[in-house]
Amino acid sequence: MTMEPVALADPPPSTAEDAPTARQKIGMFYRAVRQPITLICLAILALQIVIALAAPLLAPYDPLQPNVQHRLESPSSAFLLGTDDLGRDTLSRLIYGTQTALIASAQSVAIGLVLGVSLGVFVGYRGGWWDRIGMRIADVMQSIPALLLALALVAVIGNGLGKAMLAVGIIFAVGFMRVARAVVLAERERLYVDAARVLGLRSSSIMFRQVLPNIAPPLIVQASIALGTALLIEATLSFLGIGVDATAVSWGSMLDASRQHVSEQPLLAIFPGAAITLSVLVFNLLGDGLRDASSPRGVGGGKRKKPAKNTAATAEAEQNGTAKAVTTAPASAPTADAAKNALLTVSGLTVTTHTGAELVSGASFHIGKGETFGLVGESGCGKSITAAAILGLLPKGVEVTGGSVQLDGTELTGLGGEALRQIRGRRVGMVFQDPISALSPVHTVGRQLTDAIRSHSGLTKQQAEERAVELLSLVGVPAPRKRLLDYPHQFSGGMAQRVVIAGALACDPELLIADEPTTALDVTIQAQVLDLLAGLRERLNMSLLLITHDLGVVADICDRVGVMYAGQVVEVNTVRGAFNQPRHPYTEALLAAMPHGANGSEALATIPGRVPPAWAWPQGCRFHPRCTYAVEECKTGFIPLDDGVRCRRAVELKLAGAK
Numbered sequence: 001m002t003m004e005p006v007a008l009a010d011p012p013p014s015t016a017e018d019a020p021t022a023r024q025k026i027g028m029f030y031r032a033v034r035q036p037i038t039l040i041c042l043a044i045l046a047l048q049i050v051i052a053l054a055a056p057l058l059a060p061y062d063p064l065q066p067n068v069q070h071r072l073e074s075p076s077s078a079f080l081l082g083t084d085d086l087g088r089d090t091l092s093r094l095i096y097g098t099q100t101a102l103i104a105s106a107q108s109v110a111i112g113l114v115l116g117v118s119l120g121v122f123v124g125y126r127g128g129w130w131d132r133i134g135m136r137i138a139d140v141m142q143s144i145p146a147l148l149l150a151l152a153l154v155a156v157i158g159n160g161l162g163k164a165m166l167a168v169g170i171i172f173a174v175g176f177m178r179v180a181r182a183v184v185l186a187e188r189e190r191l192y193v194d195a196a197r198v199l200g201l202r203s204s205s206i207m208f209r210q211v212l213p214n215i216a217p218p219l220i221v222q223a224s225i226a227l228g229t230a231l232l233i234e235a236t237l238s239f240l241g242i243g244v245d246a247t248a249v250s251w252g253s254m255l256d257a258s259r260q261h262v263s264e265q266p267l268l269a270i271f272p273g274a275a276i277t278l279s280v281l282v283f284n285l286l287g288d289g290l291r292d293a294s295s296p297r298g299v300g301g302g303k304r305k306k307p308a309k310n311t312a313a314t315a316e317a318e319q320n321g322t323a324k325a326v327t328t329a330p331a332s333a334p335t336a337d338a339a340k341n342a343l344l345t346v347s348g349l350t351v352t353t354h355t356g357a358e359l360v361s362g363a364s365f366h367i368g369k370g371e372t373f374g375l376v377g378e379s380g381c382g383k384s385i386t387a388a389a390i391l392g393l394l395p396k397g398v399e400v401t402g403g404s405v406q407l408d409g410t411e412l413t414g415l416g417g418e419a420l421r422q423i424r425g426r427r428v429g430m431v432f433q434d435p436i437s438a439l440s441p442v443h444t445v446g447r448q449l450t451d452a453i454r455s456h457s458g459l460t461k462q463q464a465e466e467r468a469v470e471l472l473s474l475v476g477v478p479a480p481r482k483r484l485l486d487y488p489h490q491f492s493g494g495m496a497q498r499v500v501i502a503g504a505l506a507c508d509p510e511l512l513i514a515d516e517p518t519t520a521l522d523v524t525i526q527a528q529v530l531d532l533l534a535g536l537r538e539r540l541n542m543s544l545l546l547i548t549h550d551l552g553v554v555a556d557i558c559d560r561v562g563v564m565y566a567g568q569v570v571e572v573n574t575v576r577g578a579f580n581q582p583r584h585p586y587t588e589a590l591l592a593a594m595p596h597g598a599n600g601s602e603a604l605a606t607i608p609g610r611v612p613p614a615w616a617w618p619q620g621c622r623f624h625p626r627c628t629y630a631v632e633e634c635k636t637g638f639i640p641l642d643d644g645v646r647c648r649r650a651v652e653l654k655l656a657g658a659k
C-alpha cells in the first residue's frame with residue numbers, strides 16, 4: 001500500500017456537506033411537534049395545565065358550594081355543563097378536578113423518577129452485589145400492586161391523597177429503576193462508554209452525562225404511562241372516598257357522587273369519565289411521540305443522513321485536494337538500548353478469564369518514545385485484550401493475573417479510580433475500530449470533545465470549545481466550528497474516525513493506541529486515516545501502538561512490530577527485519593498470505609487451520625499444529641520469548657521474507 005501525503009496543518013475548505021442544515025439544529029421539541037398526534041396531545045396537555053393553573057379565574061362558581069335550588073340541572077346558559085345532586089356547578093368541579101389530577105400524578109411520577117433513575121443508574125453502572133441486592137428488593141416491591149399498597153398505607157396512616165401518592169411514587173420508582181438499569185447495562189458495554197473512560201471522564205460524569213441521556217427515550221414512555229396510571233389511581237382512591245377530602249374536588253369523587261343519579265342525569269358520570277379517559281390517552285400517545293422525537297436519529301426533522309460510501313469517499317477525497325506533504329517513512333531502526341528508554345514496557349502480561357482461560361500469556365514488548373509499534377496477528381490472537389489490559393479496560397470477568405505494564409516507569413496494572421483516570425486521556429489516548437459506536441449517539445461531537453477536554457483541564461466552556469475547534473482542524477475535519485453542532489450519525493465513517501482521533505488527542509497524550517482504526521471504514525478512506533495517524537504521531541511526537549491484522553499497514557507506518565499468535569507474542573522485530581528475515585514460522589506464514597505480495601498469477605497462500613479458542617491453546621508451541629516446520633520437540637514444554645522470538649527452531653530455520 002502506498003500512502004499519498006496528507007494535510008495536517010491546513011484544514012481543507014468547507015464543503016456543502018459541512019454546513020449545518022436547519023434540520024441539524026432542531027431539537028427534540030421541534031421534532032415532536034412535527035408529528036400531528038403528538039402536537040394535538042401536547043396542545044391538550046398544555047390546555048389542561050393552563051386550566052389547572054387558572055382554575056380560580058376560569059371556574060364560574062365555587063366548586064364546593066352547594067346550591068340546592070339548582071340540583072341536578074341539565075346544561076344551560078347559567079350552568080354550561082349542568083349541576084350535581086347538591087347543585088354544584090359541574091364545569092367548575094371539572095376545572096378544579098383537572099388541578100387535582102395533574103398535581104397528584106405529577107407528584108408521584110416525579111418521586112418515582114428521581115428515586116428510580118438514581119438507583120437504576122447506580123446499580124446498573126456498578127453491577128455486582130449492588131445490582132443483585134437492588135434487583136431482589138425491586139422484585140419484592142414489584143410484587144405488590146401500586147393501588148393495593150396505596151390502600152394499605154391509607155389504612156395505616158390515615159386518609160390523604162398526598163400520602164397515597166407518595167406510596168404510588170415509591171412503587172413507580174421500582175419500574176423506573178428497572179428501565180434505567182436495563183438501559184445502563186446495555187449502554188455501559190457500548191464502545192462509547194469505554195471511549196469516555198479512555199478519555200479519563202469520571203464515573204459520575206459518564207453515568208449522568210453520557211449514559212443517562214440514552215435512558216431518556218424509554219423513561220419518557222414509562223413516565224407517560226405512569227402519569228396515566230397515577231391519574232387513574234388518584235381517581236380510584238377519590239372514588240372510594242379515601243383520596244381527596246371534602247375540601248377538594250377530584251374527577252374520581254365526581255364519578256362517585258354521580259352513581260346515585262346516573263339514571264336521572266347521565267352527564268354527571270360522562271363528563272368526569274371522559275376527562276379521565278382523555279387524559280390517560282393523551283399521556284400514552286404523548287409518550288410514544290416524544291420517544292420517537294427524543295432520538296437525534298428519530299423521525300421527521302431528524303431523518304438520518306445516509307452515510308453512503310460514495311458520500312464518505314467524496315468527503316474524504318475532497319481533502320486530498322489540499323493535501324500537504326507529511327512524511328510517513330519509518331523512522332530509524334531502534335537501538336539495543338531502546339528498551340531502557342521505552343515509553344511503554346509490557347512484560348510478561350498475562351490476562352485470564354474467571355473460568356481460568358488465559359487470553360494473553362506472558363506478552364512482552366516495549367514501545368519507544370516517538371515510535372510506531374504494530375501489533376499483528378489473526379483474529380482471536382489477543383491483540384485487543386492486550387490493548388484493553390494496558391488501559392485497564394478489560395471486560396467483566398477478565399483480569400490481569402500476571403506481569404506488568406509500565407508507562408515511563410509508572411506501573412499501570414492494579415491502578416484504579418482517580419490514578420487510572422489521570423493516565424487515560426491525559427497520557428494515553430485510544431482510537432477504536434468503529435468510530436460511530438465510539439461516540440455517544442445522543443450528544444453533539446462538540447459536547448463530547450469539550451467534555452473530554454474539560455475533564456482534564458481547568459478550561460472554561462468557551463476555551464474548551466476553542467480547543468475542540470483546533471483539534472478538529474488538526475485532524476482535518478472541514479468547517480470545524482460548524483461541525484461541533486453535529487451529531488455523530490451526521491458524519492461519514494472517515495470523518496467520524498477523525499473526530500474520535502481528535503478526542504483521543506484532547507489532552508496531548510504521550511501514547512496513542514489505535515485498535516484496528518480503519519477496519520470499519522471504506523477502503524478508499526483507510527489509507528487517509530492511517531496517513532493522518534502517522535502524520536500526527538510525527539507532528540505531536542507521540543508514540544503509537546497500532547493494532548492491525550494487515551501487514552501492509554505495518555510496512556507502511558510502523559517502526560517495529562510484535563506478532564501475536566494464540567495469546568502469545570511470538571516475534572518482536574523491526575519492520576525491516578520482520579519483512580526481510582522473519583524469525584518465526586507464523587510471521588513467515590502471515591507474510592506469505594499478504595495480498596500485497598500476490599502478483600495475481602498465483603493463488604494466494606493461506607495458513608491451514610485456524611486460531612484455536614482461548615480455552616484450547618495447544619501444548620508446547622501453540623502454532624505447532626499449523627506449522628510446516630514443526631517437529632516432535634515443538635509439541636511439549638514451555639517455549640520462552642528468547643531474543644525476540646518464541647520458536648525452538650529459530651536459530652536453524654532460514655525463513656522466507658515478503659515477496
Ligand SMILES: Nc1ncnc2c1ncn2[C@@H]1O[C@H](COP(=O)(O)OP(=O)(O)OP(=O)(O)O)[C@@H](O)[C@H]1O
Pocket residue numbers: 353359377378379380381382383384385386395396398549612613614
Ligand atoms: N470478554 C471476553 N471473555 C472471554 N473471552 C474473551 C473476551 N473477549 C475476548 N475473548 C477471547 O480472547 C481471545 C483474544 O481476543 P481479542 O479480541 O483480543 O483478539 P484479537 O487478536 O484482537 O482479534 P480481533 O482482530 O478479531 O479483534 C479470543 O479467543 C476471544 O474469544
